[in-house]
Amino acid sequence: MRHLLSVADLGPDGIEEVLRLTDNFVEVSARAIPRVPALRGKTVVSLFYEDSTRTRLSFETAAKRLNADTMNFSVSSSSVNKGESVRDTVTTIAAMGVDAIVVRHSSAGVPWQVARWTDAAVLNAGDGWHEHPTQALLDCYTIRERRGSLAGLRVAIVGDVKHSRVARSNVLAFSLLGADVTLVAPPTLLPPSLAGWPVAVSHDLDDVLPKADVVYLLRMQRERQTEALLPSLREYTALYGLTRDRAKLLGDDTIVMHPGPMNRGVEIAAEVADLPGAVITRQVANGVAVRMAVLFLILGSGGDLGG
Numbered sequence: 018m019r020h021l022l023s024v025a026d027l028g029p030d031g032i033e034e035v036l037r038l039t040d041n042f043v044e045v046s047a048r049a050i051p052r053v054p055a056l057r058g059k060t061v062v063s064l065f066y067e068d069s070t071r072t073r074l075s076f077e078t079a080a081k082r083l084n085a086d087t088m089n090f091s092v093s094s095s096s097v098n099k100g101e102s103v104r105d106t107v108t109t110i111a112a113m114g115v116d117a118i119v120v121r122h123s124s125a126g127v128p129w130q131v132a133r134w135t136d137a138a139v140l141n142a143g144d145g146w147h148e149h150p151t152q153a154l155l156d157c158y159t160i161r162e163r164r165g166s167l168a169g170l171r172v173a174i175v176g177d178v179k180h181s182r183v184a185r186s187n188v189l190a191f192s193l194l195g196a197d198v199t200l201v202a203p204p205t206l207l208p209p210s211l212a213g214w215p216v217a218v219s220h221d222l223d224d225v226l227p228k229a230d231v232v233y234l235l236r237m238q239r240e241r242q243t244e245a246l247l248p249s250l251r252e253y254t255a256l257y258g259l260t261r262d263r264a265k266l267l268g269d270d271t272i273v274m275h276p277g278p279m280n281r282g283v284e285i286a287a288e289v290a291d292l293p294g295a296v297i298t299r300q301v302a303n304g305v306a307v308r309m310a311v312l313f314l315i316l317g318s319g320g321d322l323g324g
């Protein structure tokens with residue numbers, strides 16, 4: 018694997034390979050000193066043009082646990098504010114000698130462009146509404162950890178699908194691993210066309226919840242909504258939020274997931290996020306191990322973890 022741009026590039030076998038390797042890094046992460054020298058001498062830079070807490074820290078932690086050097090580019094304190102283009106920024110960073118660039122940008126496709134402008138490996142950490150492949154991988158890993166496999170599981174992805182790169186990557190990954198995916202959202206929060214999406218659609222959350230093995234809530238992405246798509250947030254929550262009352266419809270083994278950051282009280286009730294079926298902090302913990310696996314697959318040499 019040279020880059021990680023899209024879940025589609027991995028295919029089912031590629032996803033399985035990452036998930037298998039992740040087991041090793043979950044084990045490494047549980048050690049007293051959670052480090053292996055696998056990427057000693059390699060440099061990983063994060064180039065984030067959009068806000069992030071989890072993804073940025075997770076990639077950095079992953080790189081550090083593999084003993085890579087890390088560089089951190091922050092738009093707010095960089096020459097981007099002096100008008101430097103993405104291309105010039107990438108060329109500048111590449112000239113310092115980096116092995117991998119982790120990119121997040123508000124426009125779809127930017128990681129592909131970056132990959133054309135540099136010899137370094139490029140990892141997509143979220144491009145616009147398009148894709149977020151490492152999120153999908155960590156979500157697959159987290160479901161597998163609880164349920165053994167995704168094959169035949171019924172997964173409901175609920176909420177603002179239209180603006181969600183997490184939804185796009187997860188629909189692909191979950192269906193490649195054999196899950197049945199249902200999108201549950203008001204029509205205004207679905208993409209204008211779902212042609213080619215391997216999904217069913219419902220507008221009735223109460224009907225879907227009792228049958229779901231996994232309920233995946235999306236953040237209401239208000240910063241991406243340029244027009245009024247909802248009568249009110251309160252009405253959204255009443256119809257599509259996982260409220261305390263609605264959570265009673267969930268089966269005993271149903272897993273509740275959210276990519277973060279959560280709007281507690283909007284798409285998920287505060288107390289529901291803390292129920293035993295909610296694996297939201299597990300997703301974050303697994304995110305580090307999954308990103309270690311991805312960095313190792315792309316930058317490691319010869320399959321040796323080095324200890």
Ligand code: NCD
Pocket residue numbers: 071072143149152182183235236238276277278
């Ligand atoms: C998501 C993102 O930025 O795509 N967060 C994340 O990476 N865990 C989801 C979101 O912003 O809603």
